[in-house]
Amino acid sequence: MKAVCWMGTSNIQVHTVPDPEIVNPHDAILRITRTAICGSDLHLYDGYIPTMEAGDILGHEFMGIVEEVGPEVTNLKRGDRVVVPFTISCGNCFFCRRDLWSLCDNTNPNAQVAETMYGYSGSALFGYSHIYGGYAGGQAQYVRVPFANVGPIKIENDLPDEKVLFLSDIYPTGYMGAENANIKPGDTVAVWGCGPVGLFAIASAYMLGAERVIAIDRFPERLKLARDYCGATTIDYTDNDVVVVEALRDLTGGIGPDSCIDAVGMEAHSNTLVGMYDKVKQSVMLETDRPFVLRQAFQAIRKGGTLSIPGVYGGALDKINFGAAFGKGIKMAMGQTHMHKYMAPLLKSVEEGKIDPSFLISHRIGIEEVPDMYKIWRDKKDQVTKIVIDPWQDRLGTPLAV
Amino acid sequence: MPEHVSRLDTSLPVFPAGSGKGAVFSPLPQDTKDGKMRAHAVQTILSDPHTLYSLWRDVTAAPRWMEYVVSTEVKSPTITHWVMGNPDHPEGPRVEYDTEIYEDVPGERIAWRSLDPTVHEAGEVIFSPGPGDRGTVVVLQETMAVPGSKLGVAVAGLTKRTPRQIVIEDLRHFKQMVEAGEIPNVTRDPHGPRGIIGGFKERLYGENNPTPPGTGVAQ
Numbered sequence: 001m002k003a004v005c006w007m008g009t010s011n012i013q014v015h016t017v018p019d020p021e022i023v024n025p026h027d028a029i030l031r032i033t034r035t036a037i038c039g040s041d042l043h044l045y046d047g048y049i050p051t052m053e054a055g056d057i058l059g060h061e062f063m064g065i066v067e068e069v070g071p072e073v074t075n076l077k078r079g080d081r082v083v084v085p086f087t088i089s090c091g092n093c094f095f096c097r098r099d100l101w102s103l104c105d106n107t108n109p110n111a112q113v114a115e116t117m118y119g120y121s122g123s124a125l126f127g128y129s130h131i132y133g134g135y136a137g138g139q140a141q142y143v144r145v146p147f148a149n150v151g152p153i154k155i156e157n158d159l160p161d162e163k164v165l166f167l168s169d170i171y172p173t174g175y176m177g178a179e180n181a182n183i184k185p186g187d188t189v190a191v192w193g194c195g196p197v198g199l200f201a202i203a204s205a206y207m208l209g210a211e212r213v214i215a216i217d218r219f220p221e222r223l224k225l226a227r228d229y230c231g232a233t234t235i236d237y238t239d240n241d242v243v244v245v246e247a248l249r250d251l252t253g254g255i256g257p258d259s260c261i262d263a264v265g266m267e268a269h270s271n272t273l274v275g276m277y278d279k280v281k282q283s284v285m286l287e288t289d290r291p292f293v294l295r296q297a298f299q300a301i302r303k304g305g306t307l308s309i310p311g312v313y314g315g316a317l318d319k320i321n322f323g324a325a326f327g328k329g330i331k332m333a334m335g336q337t338h339m340h341k342y343m344a345p346l347l348k349s350v351e352e353g354k355i356d357p358s359f360l361i362s363h364r365i366g367i368e369e370v371p372d373m374y375k376i377w378r379d380k381k382d383q384v385t386k387i388v389i390d391p392w393q394d395r396l397g398t399p400l401a402v
Numbered sequence: 403m404p405e406h407v408s409r410l411d412t413s414l415p416v417f418p419a420g421s422g423k424g425a426v427f428s429p430l431p432q433d434t435k436d437g438k439m440r441a442h443a444v445q446t447i448l449s450d451p452h453t454l455y456s457l458w459r460d461v462t463a464a465p466r467w468m469e470y471v472v473s474t475e476v477k478s479p480t481i482t483h484w485v486m487g488n489p490d491h492p493e494g495p496r497v498e499y500d501t502e503i504y505e506d507v508p509g510e511r512i513a514w515r516s517l518d519p520t521v522h523e524a525g526e527v528i529f530s531p532g533p534g535d536r537g538t539v540v541v542l543q544e545t546m547a548v549p550g551s552k553l554g555v556a557v558a559g560l561t562k563r564t565p566r567q568i569v570i571e572d573l574r575h576f577k578q579m580v581e582a583g584e585i586p587n588v589t590r591d592p593h594g595p596r597g598i599i600g601g602f603k604e605r606l607y608g609e610n611n612p613t614p615p616g617t618g619v620a621q
Contacts, residue, residue: 005594015594023591024584024618051607054600055593070619072583090582094448094536106582109589111574112567113607124586130607136591146586 002391003057003140004370009047010378012371017057020136020144025072028148030084034161035062035138037373037387038086038169039195040265040312044129045374048266048282048289049314051113051130059139060086060126061168063161066152073148082152083347084145085339086169088124088135091150095123102336107147108133117315122336139370141391153343162358162388163350166196170386171357172342174200174263177310178208180333181259185209190248190257190300191232192293194222196386197310198263199360202230205261207354214251216244218269221362221383229359248300256302265311268292278318291317298324309334360386366393438522441566442543443573449580451529451538452509457580458527459512465489467575467585467614469568472496480506481517490612497521522547542573563611575614585616 005015020029038061043049063083066076076082089096089104096104104123108114113131114121127137136143145152155164174197181189189205191198194217202213215232217223226232235247248257266289269275278290297307298321307330325332349355362385365373370389377384390396447454457463461482465471475483480503487496499518505526506512515524525544532539546565563571578585589612596604 001592003592003594007594007597008599013594017592017594020592021590022619023587024616026582026584027619051603053593053596053603053607055596057591057593072617088586090578092448092583093581094446097448106578107586109586109613110607112571130603133586134588134591134607136588136593140592144591147582 001141002367003136004059004367005054006044006052006056006058007054010045010375012045012058012374014368014370015055017140019142022068022070023144024146025070026147026149027070028066028073028076028145028152029068030062030064030082030138030143030145030152031067032062032064032138032141032143032391033081034064034165035059035140035389035391036165036168037061037139037370037377037389039197040128041374042378043265043267043312043314045378046267049129049131050117051110053130053134056127056129056134057136057138057140058127059137059143060128061165061170062126062138062143063155063165063168064143066148067142069148075149076152076154081155083155083164083167083343084126084138084143084152085167085172085343086126086128087151087336087339088126088133088146089150089340090147091340096150096340099338099341101338101340103338110134125336139367139389139391141367151340153347155347157351159350160358162361163356164347165388166200166357167343167347167350169337169339170196171200171346171355172339173197173310173337174202175204175207175342175346176337177201177261177263177308178204178210180306180308180310181205181261182306182308182331182333183208183210183259186211187258188212188214188252189259189261190214190216190297191226191261191263192216192268192297193263193265193311194219194226194232194234195263196360198222198261199225199230199385200357201261201263201310202226202232203355205259206231207349210259214248214257219380219383222385225360225385244296245300252302256300257305258302259306259308260297260301262293262297262307262309262311264293265309266290266313289313289315289317291320294320298322298330301328301330303328304330306331306333308332310337361388363387364396365389366395367391368394369396438545438547439565440543440545441569442541443570444539444541445573445577446532446536446539447577447580448537451531454529454538454540454580455509455512458576459506459508465614466616467579468572469563469575469612469614471614480504488612489614499523540573540576542569544569575616579616583617585614585618587613587616587618589613 003017007013066080087102088107089101090106093105108121108124111121124133178201189210205213213232215226216235218238223234268290270292472485485498488494499521501514503514511528513526523546528541
């Protein structure tokens with residue numbers, strides 16, 4: 001099969017690799033019909049997530065048709081159409097039973113590596129480095145899905161792939177980001193980052209009763225989506241007259257946002273001196289993350305507010321004003337998304353027409369175009385908001401030779 | 403007891419996770435000053451002590467979830483013959499020896515030791531009810547003489563896993579078998595060309611350590 005492989009920092013190639021096979025009794029093999037590039041894949045592309053190996057197959061947002069199931073898979077059969085969550089969970093451990101699915105005890109074959117770095121290991125993820133399990137990802141034509149009784153959700157309607165594909169990660173991730181923000185009626189929520197997760201967090205914040213959402217980004221096309229589709233008030237932080245913390249104070253009656261959502265994570269961009277300091281330190285590996293958004297959110301958030309962090313962080317942070325967080329008595333919630341908890345209710349929201357998740361798709365490509373698109377998205381060119389891949393097309397409109 | 407076998411300290415310290423309140427934590431011994439390596443692992447497993455005891459006591463199933471066990475043969479109710487090595491390398495080195503279970507309390511404890519004077523290995527596993535509805539706290543501890551013994555040399559030559567890590571992984575695999583019904587395995591996942599650095603990292607991250615098959619489908 002053809003698969004998108006990470007071959008080193010800023011080096012993505014499409015290779016022909018062996019097809020996956022059933023290894024364990026709860027495995028299923030999926031023929032992938034649609035897959036996508038996630039903003040968090042850019043952290044891999046840029047080399048900021050440790051434990052990547054040349055040859056690793058990327059991709060954790062995918063859906064498809066069940067091709068084959070292992071002997072103990074009872075709720076799926078060949079031909080079923082499913083969306084697969086990006087986290088892999090056993091469904092039966094202490095954490096899965098408490099709806100903390102992304103903290104599953106039993107799915108990471110490389111738990112030793114995660115324990116060394118983090119103390120304990122969370123669940124494995126598809127196509128997201130070896131510290132997260134080393135599973136082959138879904139930017140490919142086929143994928144092995146472990147614990148197929150637990151993860152994949154069947155799509156039994158005629159909605160097109162593009163409307164349900166994002167149940168695999170970004171819609172639940174944005175939704176959990178909003179749910180973690182502890183939103184009460186009348187609240188104002190500030191969202192940093194209007195990429196896919198940020199946009200879904202904005203939409204979800206309104207679903208959860210927010211009075212107003214303020215969105216912060218620098219790209220006109222994203223800010224436009226945040227305004228026009230999601231109904232946010234937008235702040236362009238690169239506007240020379242804008243000081244973000246002051247802007248948020250002015251917009252919230254001098255109180256500050258009740259909740260802040262960091263949908264940016266470890267590779268925050270900043271046009272300030274401190275932002276350049278981070279960039280330099282990270283590039284010489286003195287710092288794993290550029291926590292600029294966290295610093296700003298600690299300052300901006302109202303006293304006693306809630307900070308929710310769906311953006312990905314990888315390691316030790318630098319120059320964090322923890323005194324601000326303590327002094328204002330804020331609450332924080334974060335982590336990989338507990339996917340299995342959200343997929344069914346969010347599928348229902350799509351079926352009922354409350355949201356059309358395909359609104360943010362900007363590019364539709366074939367598999368051979370993927371390496372170029374990683375670069376284009378990383379360099380923030382061509383107004384990319386979301387890239388969807390048909391792995392059976394070389395270039396869009398050109399069927400693969402058999 | 404044979405002279406060469408160092409009997410484990412059978413009075414295992416009470417863990418903070420146990421029932422004791424107001425107790426002083428005393429760590430399990432793990433010094434290597436006497437040339438012996440001691441390792442321990444602790445897991446809470448969602449099952450009852452008797453079920454877990456029975457699964458552990460079935461030594462014929464050990465190759466399915468213990469690392470570097472090629473095969474076992476039951477010679478008597480308490481004596482087992484072990485063939486140790488890398489099951490993925492049929493031509494690789496092997497160490498064979500007998501162990502004897504010298505303490506066997508159903509639902510509570512199993513302790514064993516090597517009967518071979520050239521292989522220093524002894525261990526015990528203890529099952530105790532966990533707090534609330536959390537199942538069973540399982541403590542595994544083993545002592546081996548490394549690196550002088552045949553076992554130590556064989557293990558060191560086969561893997562980047564330290565013997566201590568093998569003890570941790572064995573108990574993890576046991577938990578995965580019980581709770582998840584299988585041992586997660588990526589050793590047969592497809593990938594593109596690794597190249598020199600990728601191949602080095604593959605070893606570094608332990609992916610050429612053999613994953614025991616668990617309930618896996620035969621290759």
